[in-house]
Amino acid sequence: MPIKEYIHGDGKDYQLWGNVGRLIVDPAVHKKLGVAVSSKEKDVWWVNMTEKSCTTGFASARPMQNGNLHLRYFYSADDNAMELKTLVMRSVRYAREHGHKQIYTNQPRDMVWLAKLGFKPIPKEKGIFIKWEMEL
Structure with missing residues (x-):
């Protein structure tokens, strides 16, 4: 499945x-992500499409002023683990290609598959969400 890349505000919004x-206005998607989806200019989006141009998943990241890349969302409509991993690794590749020092995301602590991709969990005492980070 091809992944299309977009930069919010580049004229192809x-x-x-x-x-x-x-997907981004669907309350069920917000519930699954644990947050409503938003975007600002310069946010990077990766959209996974079928050969028939149907969207099956997306990821979005925000370049931060400190040189890090914040992977804000990744979502698969079919809960496809391979699709999620592919979207996350596409964001890691982007971070490396664009000279980011670190990529991080705030996700549930039980997303241990992120560790298999090279992310390190940053534990905290309360809440479901923790920071997962990867130094580049």
Whole structure:
């Protein structure tokens, strides 16, 4: 499945929102992610598409002023583990290609598969979400 990359505000927002619109406004997606989806200019989006141009998943990251890349969301409509890993690794590749020092995400502590990809959990005492980070 091809992954399309978009930068919010680069003049192709109509394509980005056309591809992810129905998913990012869906309350069920927000519930699954644990947060409502938002975006700012310069946010990077990766959209996984079928050969028939149906969106099956997406990821979004925000370049931070300190040189890190914040992987804000990754979602698969079918709960496809391989698709999620592919989207996450695409964001890691982007971070490396663009000279980011670190990529991090805030996800549930039970997402241990992130450790297999090279992310390190940063534990905290309360809550379900913890920071997962990878030095590049």
